[in-house]
Amino acid sequence: MASGETFNPQTYISHHLNHLQMNLRTFKLVSTEDIISNNFWILNIDSIFFSIVLGFLFLIFFYKISKKMTHDVPNKLQVVVELIIGFVNSNVREMYGEKSNLIAPLSLTVFVWIFLMNFMDLFPVDLFPLISESVFHFSALRIVPSSDINITVSMSISIFLLILYYSFKIKGIICFLKELTTQPFNHPFFLFINVILETVNLLSKPVSLALRLFGNMYAGEMIFILIAGLLPWWLQWILTVPWAIFHILIISLQAFIFMVLTIVYLSMASKKH
Numbered sequence: 667m668a669s670g671e672t673f674n675p676q677t678y679i680s681h682h683l684n685h686l687q688m689n690l691r692t693f694k695l696v697s698t699e700d701i702i703s704n705n706f707w708i709l710n711i712d713s714i715f716f717s718i719v720l721g722f723l724f725l726i727f728f729y730k731i732s733k734k735m736t737h738d739v740p741n742k743l744q745v746v747v748e749l750i751i752g753f754v755n756s757n758v759r760e761m762y763g764e765k766s767n768l769i770a771p772l773s774l775t776v777f778v779w780i781f782l783m784n785f786m787d788l789f790p791v792d793l794f795p796l797i798s799e800s801v802f803h804f805s806a807l808r809i810v811p812s813s814d815i816n817i818t819v820s821m822s823i824s825i826f827l828l829i830l831y832y833s834f835k836i837k838g839i840i841c842f843l844k845e846l847t848t849q850p851f852n853h854p855f856f857l858f859i860n861v862i863l864e865t866v867n868l869l870s871k872p873v874s875l876a877l878r879l880f881g882n883m884y885a886g887e888m889i890f891i892l893i894a895g896l897l898p899w900w901l902q903w904i905l906t907v908p909w910a911i912f913h914i915l916i917i918s919l920q921a922f923i924f925m926v927l928t929i930v931y932l933s934m935a936s937k938k939h
Contacts, residue, residue: 678895682791683888684806685814686712686798695804712807713814720782720811724775750778754925761929762936769932772828776821777925780879783812784917787887788910791894812920813883815876822875825928829871832935871931875924882920886913 688695690707731747740748754774762769787810798804811817833842846864847857893905 675895679891681806682795682808682891682895684808685710686804686807710808710814710816712809713811713817716786716809717783717811717817720786721779724778724782728778750774757926758929761926762933764933764936766936769929773925773929776928777921780812780821780924781917781921783810783817784883784920786810787813787883787890787913787917791887791890808887810883810887812879813887815880815884818876818880819872821879821924822872825875825931826872829868829931829935832932836936871927875927879920879924882916886916 686695688709688711690709695711728747731743734741735744751774754777755770758770758773789809794809795807798807808814837845847860849860849864851860889909890906893902893909897905
């Protein structure tokens with residue numbers, strides 16, 4: 667919000683829920699309040715930007731550590747990376763069970779990338795918006811990509827495409843269609859019902875992935891904004907600090923759940939019934 671304006675909690679909260687967006691038809695930056703209705707050609711630039719930056723930070727950090735790994739006494743960063751990789755590998759072995767050159771790297775990427783996106787929620791709610799407004803003159807900015815439904819849906823669709831790929835590759839089209847038409851009731855009379863039930867079951871996987879992550883992170887971000895918007899600055903820390911400590915568990919748990927469901931769904935797609 668611009669300096670000099672009378673503080674209004676409702677305006678403050680609404681302002682912090684606006685995205686920095688770009689209209690692909692005009693290639694101009696706009697904010698959410700400038701858009702009258704939803705437009706297919708509008709991109710949330712802030713969510714895309716922070717997602718890409720955090721993804722590159724994850725790749726560069728792990729690449730640098732891998733180049734400096736040693737069999738001697740490891741440094742603290744190497745220990746952290748080895749613990750994360752060992753944790754992911756143990757979950758993949760227990761849930762997937764088969765050898766794959768994709769599942770473990772994918773699970774590691776999903777876990778760390780989502781954790782970093784969730785971690786952005788722990789920064790003060792006014793820090794990045796104030797910097798963007800004073801330096802770049804952006805009227806709106808949101809820094810938590812996982813609280814944007816477009817980002818979570820995009821990630822879940824990617825997992826869904828992998829589910830279909832593994833289903834067709836390992837089971838084959840014929841076996842996949844048989845599972846679609848003969849489960850859960852193995853009788854020709856229930857063929858149409860089976861198709862409906864299995865289609866809903868298949869489509870519910872990306873929907874559950876996307877909405878679970880989005881809902882939890884949006885709610886967490888909203889609580890921080892409400893605390894900052896409704897309480898005086900000298901009283902905010904009483905609620906902000908306990909919620910931030912508890913929120914560390916939430917952001918880690920959401921990254922873990924997304925990773926586990928990814929492994930489970932791909933494991934189900936890789937097994938013939």
